[in-house]
Amino acid sequence: MKIVKSTLVSAVTVAALGLSAQASAGTTLDAVVKKGFVQCGVSDGLPGFSYTDARGNFLGIDVDVCRGVAAALFGDASKVRFTPLTAKERFTALQSGEVDILSRNTTWTSSRDAGMGLNFTGVTYYDGQGFLVSKKLGVTSAKQLDGAAVCIQAGTTTELNLSDYFRANGMKYTPITYDKSDETVKALEAGRCDVLTSDQSQLYAQRIKLADPEAYIVLPEVISKEPLGPVVRQGDDEWFNIVRWTLFALVNAEELGITSANVENLARSSQNPDVRRMLGAEGEYGKDLRLPRDWAVKLVKQVGNYGEMFERNVGMGSELKIQRGLNALWNAGGLQYAPPIR
Amino acid sequence: MSTHAFKPDLPPPTLSVGALGWMRANLFSNWFNTALTFAALYLIWLIVPPVLSWALFDATWTGSTRDDCAAGSGACWVFIQSRFAQFMYGFYPPELRWRVDLTVVLAIVGAVPLFVRAMPKKLVYGAAYLLVYPWLAFWLLYGGLGLEIVETSQWGGLMLTLVIAVVGIAGAMPLGILLALGRRSEMPAIRVICVTFIEFWRGVPLITVLFMSSVMLPLFLPEQVTIDKLLRALIAVILFEAAYIAEVVRGGLQAIPKGQYEAARALGLGYWRMMGLVILPQALKMVIPGIVNTFIALFKDTSLVIIIGLFDLFNSIHQATVDPAWLGFAIEGYVFAALVYWIFCFGMSRYSMRLERRLHTGHKR
Numbered sequence: 149m150k151i152v153k154s155t156l157v158s159a160v161t162v163a164a165l166g167l168s169a170q171a172s173a174g175t176t177l178d179a180v181v182k183k184g185f186v187q188c189g190v191s192d193g194l195p196g197f198s199y200t201d202a203r204g205n206f207l208g209i210d211v212d213v214c215r216g217v218a219a220a221l222f223g224d225a226s227k228v229r230f231t232p233l234t235a236k237e238r239f240t241a242l243q244s245g246e247v248d249i250l251s252r253n254t255t256w257t258s259s260r261d262a263g264m265g266l267n268f269t270g271v272t273y274y275d276g277q278g279f280l281v282s283k284k285l286g287v288t289s290a291k292q293l294d295g296a297a298v299c300i301q302a303g304t305t306t307e308l309n310l311s312d313y314f315r316a317n318g319m320k321y322t323p324i325t326y327d328k329s330d331e332t333v334k335a336l337e338a339g340r341c342d343v344l345t346s347d348q349s350q351l352y353a354q355r356i357k358l359a360d361p362e363a364y365i366v367l368p369e370v371i372s373k374e375p376l377g378p379v380v381r382q383g384d385d386e387w388f389n390i391v392r393w394t395l396f397a398l399v400n401a402e403e404l405g406i407t408s409a410n411v412e413n414l415a416r417s418s419q420n421p422d423v424r425r426m427l428g429a430e431g432e433y434g435k436d437l438r439l440p441r442d443w444a445v446k447l448v449k450q451v452g453n454y455g456e457m458f459e460r461n462v463g464m465g466s467e468l469k470i471q472r473g474l475n476a477l478w479n480a481g482g483l484q485y486a487p488p489i490r
Numbered sequence: 491m492s493t494h495a496f497k498p499d500l501p502p503p504t505l506s507v508g509a510l511g512w513m514r515a516n517l518f519s520n521w522f523n524t525a526l527t528f529a530a531l532y533l534i535w536l537i538v539p540p541v542l543s544w545a546l547f548d549a550t551w552t553g554s555t556r557d558d559c560a561a562g563s564g565a566c567w568v569f570i571q572s573r574f575a576q577f578m579y580g581f582y583p584p585e586l587r588w589r590v591d592l593t594v595v596l597a598i599v600g601a602v603p604l605f606v607r608a609m610p611k612k613l614v615y616g617a618a619y620l621l622v623y624p625w626l627a628f629w630l631l632y633g634g635l636g637l638e639i640v641e642t643s644q645w646g647g648l649m650l651t652l653v654i655a656v657v658g659i660a661g662a663m664p665l666g667i668l669l670a671l672g673r674r675s676e677m678p679a680i681r682v683i684c685v686t687f688i689e690f691w692r693g694v695p696l697i698t699v700l701f702m703s704s705v706m707l708p709l710f711l712p713e714q715v716t717i718d719k720l721l722r723a724l725i726a727v728i729l730f731e732a733a734y735i736a737e738v739v740r741g742g743l744q745a746i747p748k749g750q751y752e753a754a755r756a757l758g759l760g761y762w763r764m765m766g767l768v769i770l771p772q773a774l775k776m777v778i779p780g781i782v783n784t785f786i787a788l789f790k791d792t793s794l795v796i797i798i799g800l801f802d803l804f805n806s807i808h809q810a811t812v813d814p815a816w817l818g819f820a821i822e823g824y825v826f827a828a829l830v831y832w833i834f835c836f837g838m839s840r841y842s843m844r845l846e847r848r849l850h851t852g853h854k855r
Contacts, residue, residue: 192796192799192805192808192809193808193809193811193812194812195812195813195814195817196814199809199812199813199814200576200581200809200810200813201813201815202572202573202575202576202810202813203584204576204580204581204584229641229643230643231643231799232799232801232809233799234796234797234798234799236701236705236797237704237705237798237799240704240705240706240708240709241708243708243709244708244709244711244716245716246708246716330820353812353814353817356814356817356818357817357818358818466814467814467815467817468814
């Protein structure tokens with residue numbers, strides 16, 4: 149009995165040691181610095197978020213987050229490699245260490261954050277389900293959609309959100325489901341439904357596919373919460389902090405008026421203490437994160453601030469022309485907010 | 491005495507010869523056929539002109555952005571043009587693409603002697619080619635030993651499709667033949683192993699195998715140990731297709747009369763020489779249609795790697811259609827993909843027909 153007990157104890161000890169060894173050996177930062185680049189999991193193609201141009205460069209908001217982390221770490225936004233992942237394999241790829249960051253329009257939910265050994269580092273894009281309608285319909289609010297025929301893509305949570313919303317508002321609708329999002333666009337154009345519903349970021353992309361995009365509008369209502377953000381493995385706080393504060397730096401830079409054009413000037417000559425602390429002129433901001441002193445300068449110089457990133461990829465500077473909406477800064481009526489640097 | 495002079499033969503009625511006669515016999519022989527002919531003509535008239543005007547006459551051929559296509563009501567081939575290099579090479583660095591071209595050229599040049607019938611020592615040459623070329627191709631595509639390394643994650647487009655298809659075919663064929671022989675072996679252990687292997691891989695869909703290789707396998711491996719995604723897919727494809735080839739080859743083996751085995755044994759040939767010199771050459775020749783059928787299916791199945799995020803031809807095209815600069819041109823992309831797949835599959839099927847005719851000795855009736 150005693151022997152059994154001691155064996156059990158040692159087995160537990162070994163197991164505990166094994167676990168703790170794994171937790172401390174999981175310093176993603178060291179591994180990333182050693183190999184010299186960030187391995188970033190992105191989507192296998194989503195307009196504005198991650199896609200490739202004709203020369204094979206990866207572009208998009210999700211892509212820029214990873215480029216930002218590379219710029220913060222190495223001072224060079226190009227030291228990043230992308231692994232396109234399908235929706236099904238994304239979490240495995242992160243858990244197995246195939247990628248260091250998963251930046252793939254992934255909705256932050258309780259089951260993913262708490263149940264899957266993952267940590268969401270923040271929100272890069274507040275998305276939510278919305279409605280696309282023809283201007284001819286004369287509708288200005290989703291509340292006027294009683295009795296409408298609604299085009300949806302089958303098998304997504306959009307279906308559930310839609311029925312919840314209409315039931316909650318005591319309205320009726322006829323669902324018309326299709327397998328592919330392209331088919332829903334064609335159906336809307338052919339007049340088989342009055343309104344198309346999907347995540348707002350998708351609606352703008354689908355609007356471009358219409359023959360006359362100007363004849364359609366996206367209604368202001370958002371009927372579900374879909375906060376999208378980068379994900380890292382749980383249990384590696386050092387790496388988590390770097391990714392999280394890279395996001396915060398992008399937002400703080402916009403709030404402080406630091407842009408890719410003026411960042412170098414400001415780093416030299418600004419008298420604003422917030423700006424000075426952020427850009428490394430004073431304080432220990434970088435050292436605490438184990439990053440170079442001027443990491444924020446390199447980050448903003450090469451990737452831009454949050455606003456620049458938004459406008460370039462999905463906003464007015466892009467084909468999608470998405471309004472800032474919820475993604476405006478907190479002091480401009482939006483939700484983007486970053487803790488102060490001090 | 492006057493001889494009887496035959497009158498010259500009258501020509502057959504104009505309605506029974508030439509184009510008119512053919513049409514009468516084949517298209518309008520009775521009222522039902524006539525009705526079918528008119529229905530078919532109506533369908534052709536309904537489908538062909540709009541397709542032609544979309545694909546050719548109203549299509550936009552020149553330009554560089556989507557604005558150039560706004561005016562035309564037909565297809566926008568500018569989209570294909572601007573992405574053509576990516577459809578062929580994926581993300582392979584542009585300055586290194588000559589290596590891919592060279593690999594293809596070497597494959598073709600190297601294979602030409604194998605198709606020259608008068609070539610002496612063909613077997614030796616073929617074996618040498620099969621031994622040397624794969625290493626050369628791997629070195630050129632991947633790099634190392636003085637060449638810059640190109641990670642497999644940068645491989646893509648038609649090149650990746652061909653890599654998966656060719657490696658799949660080259661790996662599955664020998665493995666499949668061995669499995670077929672093993673399944674007919676008199677040694678119980680080998681037979682059971684082969685039967686289990688074949689039935690296991692035939693019982694699961696390829697998409698499941700690929701999915702398991704990419705989603706489940708990494709979870710069983712220790713952290714930081716990752717097996718190349720492409721390698722995983724290649725192994726999955728080879729094992730999967732080998733099981734199918736094995737069954738096709740077994741069909742051929744079963745068609746060989748027992749007398750052939752006995753005759754080979756009577757000549758004093760051992761097992762391998764009997765199989766290699768007498769049985770397999772006859773058996774494989776008979777199952778060419780089945781083997782090519784499997785290969786064509788394999789070539790098209792390569793597009794399934796889309797679910798594990800590899801950028802083969804099809805996925806490259808899909809990826810291009812989500813570029814905001816080119817949203818809404820998916821049809822052009824998919825038509826192009828269909829055309830490329832068709833060219834390759836049609837080529838394979840024509841070649842197999844030629845091969846069948848040439849090897850059709852002994853069984854000709």
